[in-house]
Structures are given as C-alpha cells and as structure tokens.
Amino acid sequence: MFQVPAKTQYAIRALAHLARSGGDSAARISSAQNISVKYLEGILNQLKLSGIVVSDRGRGGGYRLSRPASEILMIDIVAAMEGDLRPVECVDDSTVCSMEAFCMPRRFWLGLKDSVEGYLKSVNLGDLAEEPLVTFCGTGQKKEHDNV
Amino acid sequence: MFQVPAKTQYAIRALAHLARSGGDSAARISSAQNISVKYLEGILNQLKLSGIVVSDRGRGGGYRLSRPASEILMIDIVAAMEGDLRPVECVDDSTVCSMEAFCMPRRFWLGLKDSVEGYLKSVNLGDLAEEPLVTFCGTGQKKEHDNV
DNA sequence: CCATATTCCTACTATTCCCATAGGAATTTA
DNA sequence: TAAATTCCTATGGGAATAGTAGGAATATGG
Numbered sequence: 325m326f327q328v329p330a331k332t333q334y335a336i337r338a339l340a341h342l343a344r345s346g347g348d349s350a351a352r353i354s355s356a357q358n359i360s361v362k363y364l365e366g367i368l369n370q371l372k373l374s375g376i377v378v379s380d381r382g383r384g385g386g387y388r389l390s391r392p393a394s395e396i397l398m399i400d401i402v403a404a405m406e407g408d409l410r411p412v413e414c415v416d417d418s419t420v421c422s423m424e425a426f427c428m429p430r431r432f433w434l435g436l437k438d439s440v441e442g443y444l445k446s447v448n449l450g451d452l453a454e455e456p457l458v459t460f461c462g463t464g465q466k467k468e469h470d471n472v
Numbered sequence: 473m474f475q476v477p478a479k480t481q482y483a484i485r486a487l488a489h490l491a492r493s494g495g496d497s498a499a500r501i502s503s504a505q506n507i508s509v510k511y512l513e514g515i516l517n518q519l520k521l522s523g524i525v526v527s528d529r530g531r532g533g534g535y536r537l538s539r540p541a542s543e544i545l546m547i548d549i550v551a552a553m554e555g556d557l558r559p560v561e562c563v564d565d566s567t568v569c570s571m572e573a574f575c576m577p578r579r580f581w582l583g584l585k586d587s588v589e590g591y592l593k594s595v596n597l598g599d600l601a602e603e604p605l606v607t608f609c610g611t612g613q614k615k616e617h618d619n620v
Numbered sequence: 621c622c623a624t625a626t627t628c629c630t631a632c633t634a635t636t637c638c639c640a641t642a643g644g645a646a647t648t649t650a
Numbered sequence: 651t652a653a654a655t656t657c658c659t660a661t662g663g664g665a666a667t668a669g670t671a672g673g674a675a676t677a678t679g680g
Contacts, residue, residue: 382648
C-alpha cells in the first residue's frame with residue numbers, strides 16, 4: 325500500500341505556491357513548479373470543487389486559496405484529490421461484512437486509518453509553505469515537461 | 473493514497489489461519505478463507521521467500537509459520553508483500569533531490585511514513601489470530617471464487 | 621512402486637488505475 | 651476585439667493489480 329499519487333503531490337506543490345504567491349494562473353504555477361499545464365488545470369479544478377481554492381476566469385484571472393494557509397489541513401488536500409481514506413472497503417461501510425464490531429482485521433485497519441488521519445490533521449499548508457525551500461522533491465516525476 | 477491491495481489482505485488472512493490451525497495446505501486455506509487457490513499459492517510462496525512461513529512439499533505437506541505469531545509484526549507481512557513503505561521516492565533515496573535536509577515536503581512525507589510504520593510495528597499477527605472471529609471482512613472481494 | 625497430494629515455477633490475460641495529452645468552448649478584461 | 655484565462659470532454663499509453671492455466675518437481679502412504 326501507499327504510494328502517494330503524483331496528482332496529490334502536484335496539488336500540494338501548487339497550493340504551497342499559491343500560499344506563497346498570494347494567487348497565480350495555472351500557466352505560471354506550471355512553469356514555476358514544472359508540472360504539465362493541462363494536467364495541472366484539472367487538478368486545480370478539483371481543488372476548486374472541494375472549496376480549497378477559488379478562481380477568476382478571463383484575462384488577469386487565476387487561482388487563490390479560499391482561506392488562510394494555516395486553516396487548510398493536509399488531510400483536506402488529500403481528501404480533495406483522493407476521497408476519504410479507506411484502506412479496505414469495510415472500514416466505512418459496515419454493510420460489507422456482518423461481523424463489524426468483533427472483526428479483528430477490521431479493527432486493525434481502522435487503527436491504521438486513524439493513525440494516518442491523525443498525522444494528516446496535525447500538519448497544515450502553512451507549515452509547508454512558510455519554509456524557505458519548497459522544491460520539486462518528492463514528485464515521482466520521471467522526465468521534464470514542456471509546460472506549453 | 474492507500475488502498476490496501478487484495479494480495480496483502482489475503483496474506484494476512486492466510487497467516488491468521490495458519491496461526492490458528494498450526495499449519496495447513498494451500499488448498500485447505502483457500503477453501504476456508506475463500507481465496508483462489510492458484511493465486512494463494514503465489515502469495516504463500518512470497519511469504520516463504522521472506523521467511524515468514526516454511527513449507528513441506530509432497531503429500532501431507534503444507535505451510536507453517538516460521539516463528540510464533542506474536543513475533544511476526546504486521547509490518548513484516550506488509551513488507552513481504554509490497555516492499556518497504558515509500559510514500560514518495562525521495563524518502564529513502566536522497567539522491568533524487570538535492571535539497572534533502574531542508575525540503576519541507578520531504579519532512580512531511582517522512583513524518584507520514586514514521587506514523588504508519590509505528591502503527592504497523594505495534595501490532596503482531598498473534599493479536600489478530602487470537603480473536604474468536606477472523607472473517608472474510610476487509611478483502612475487497614467482489615465475487616465468490618470456486619477455489620478448485 | 622505407484623497413485624496421489626502437495627509445493628513450486630512460468631507464462632498468459634483481463635481489467636483497472638494513473639498520468640497525462642489534445643482541442644476547443646466559455647468567460648473576462650484591457 | 652484580441653488575448654488571457656478557466657472550464658469541459660474525450661482519448662490513449664503504460665503500469666500495476668488480480669487472477670488463470672498448465673504442468674514440473676517432490677514427497678508420502680498404501
């Protein structure tokens with residue numbers, strides 16, 4: 325389990341960029357962060373639907389955070405990109421299995437979920453964005469893009 | 473991130489079965505746990521290569537745990553099936569990125585990794601196997617198999 | 621010694637998910 | 651009205667996942 329998808333990593337970098345710049349267009353985020361423009365557009369749109377960013381269309385438009393970076397928890401970002409954390413189906417759908425309460429595997433997975441959620445709630449975007457260095461590190465990118 | 477693959481869930485169920493039965497053949501584990509026989513064979517072989525189970529070939533053979541269930545940590549099982557935990561590339565390969573020490577995203581992912589590893593080290597197979605009910609729950613299985 | 625039960629090995633396939641790419645429509649502003 | 655921008659939909663290649671299939675190698679019990 326548990327490779328973080330490129331999409332989520334891009335989202336975090338794009339949001340850190342917005343936190344530091346105060347707002348920017350997809351094209352400029354793309355070239356600053358070395359992420360394919362078209363792919364990034366979809367990511368930003370997804371973040372918008374989740375209420376994490378707001379956008380202005382047309383010339384001079386772009387994206388901004390919808391609230392202070394310190395109020396955006398890392399778990400909000402992960403949830404926006406990937407939906408709720410669910411290591412196995414039955415953790416949030418008890419109808420999958422009739423044994424709910426007494427099922428030890430389920431309790432085990434539930435504990436794992438709690439552990440991860442706890443961590444992701446303990447860090448916010450401001451923590452990441454205030455650092456002097458927010459690099460390309462940790463993207464899983466294999467090659468350079470043209471960002472055209 | 474972080475759906476647990478069926479393979480890992482099967483491995484855990486198979487091992488819990490072995491812990492409770494004291495040893496069994498792939499065919500019997502398969503029918504008891506409702507896992508496709510041929511697929512299970514591959515899983516058990518992988519667990520053998522990692523030293524978690526031992527096997528006896530030929531008639532009357534089968535698989536057994538290589539050590540007491542209480543000495544098999546859940547992280548051993550996960551590592552056997554999926555390799556080391558690595559949410560993003562750079563967490564264990566600092567050459568991916570030149571910023572290592574000061575890269576905030578990297579520190580963030582590293583913290584997540586520690587959190588998950590800590591949990592997986594805190595639970596052992598005995599904890600799961602000693603429970604009265606170890607069911608099919610949490611497999612992501614969509615349909616029944618024939619287990620022929 | 622031989623039928624049978626078992627692990628072990630290799631190759632194949634179907635499906636799903638991931639990571640984009642592509643083209644253009646809609647919108648806003650200078 | 652041209653340019654910059656978001657927004658929408660469709661397509662495709664590659665990798666991983668989940669499983670199938672067939673049979674070789676090995677050991678045991680009768």
